[in-house]
Amino acid sequence: MPLDMNDAEPQRTGELIPDGTFAKVAMTIRPGGIDGPNETDRGLLKASSSSDALLLDCEFTVIEGPHARRKFWQMFTVSGGKVDEQGVSIGWKISKSTFRAMIDSALGLDPNDMSDATKQKRILRGLADLNGIVFVAKIRVEPSDNPAYRDQNRLDRVVLPNEKEWKAVMEGREVAPSPSRRVASTPAQPSAQPAWSRPATAQPPAPSVTPAWAATATPAQPQQTAKPAGPAWLNG
Numbered sequence: 001m002p003l004d005m006n007d008a009e010p011q012r013t014g015e016l017i018p019d020g021t022f023a024k025v026a027m028t029i030r031p032g033g034i035d036g037p038n039e040t041d042r043g044l045l046k047a048s049s050s051s052d053a054l055l056l057d058c059e060f061t062v063i064e065g066p067h068a069r070r071k072f073w074q075m076f077t078v079s080g081g082k083v084d085e086q087g088v089s090i091g092w093k094i095s096k097s098t099f100r101a102m103i104d105s106a107l108g109l110d111p112n113d114m115s116d117a118t119k120q121k122r123i124l125r126g127l128a129d130l131n132g133i134v135f136v137a138k139i140r141v142e143p144s145d146n147p148a149y150r151d152q153n154r155l156d157r158v159v160l161p162n163e164k165e166w167k168a169v170m171e172g173r174e175v176a177p178s179p180s181r182r183v184a185s186t187p188a189q190p191s192a193q194p195a196w197s198r199p200a201t202a203q204p205p206a207p208s209v210t211p212a213w214a215a216t217a218t219p220a221q222p223q224q225t226a227k228p229a230g231p232a233w234l235n236g
């Protein structure tokens with residue numbers, strides 16, 4: 001039986017998404033086999049290779065615009081690593097702030113709104129509720145400190161609804177990149193294998209949680225108070 005290659009996508013060059021790009025992205029959690037503290041997070045976390053930290057391994061896919069279907073990857077500390085004066089993981093505090101911003105961006109919430117109804121929407125049953133969340137991101141280029149590896153795309157920050165870029169991206173308008181000052185001035189090093197072509201590793205099944213944001217990402221509409229079973233966007 002002939003194997004028709006005509007419908008295959010053109011090969012990608014491995015070029016990075018330009019530094020400072022604003023785009024709508026979907027986040028997928030790649031389970032690492034270690035249980036989190038909540039029932040929904042069984043097998044969800046990954047152990048750090050260099051410390052006692054437990055991490056959330058995330059894949060981001062651009063879903064609209066000129067860089068649609070491009071991917072990048074990032075780890076978020078959930079526990080362990082360096083701690084503050086109160087013994088709280090510094091990495092987790094940073095991750096928690098980022099996750100809250102993702103919810104605000106996904107649901108169109110004012111980050112300064114601390115009303116009971118809005119606070120309820122930021123309550124998760126577990127980190128697995130973030131699987132499939134769609135939000136507006138600013139993407140940066142992270143220079144490699146090893147000449148054997150090329151630079152990589154990373155999440156620079158989550159873009160919030162009170163920023164002009166959020167509205168433009170959500171309406172499908174292209175936004176000019178705003179480059180980060182952290183980018184190295186030297187050209188990217190070549191790599192034998194582009195980051196986007198990394199083979200998938202064997203992983204336990206993803207948690208069976210399907211938030212409403214996995215389908216669409218539109219500004220939040222008025223909702224009923226969340227049921228105890230989960231966050232408001234799961235019960236709308």
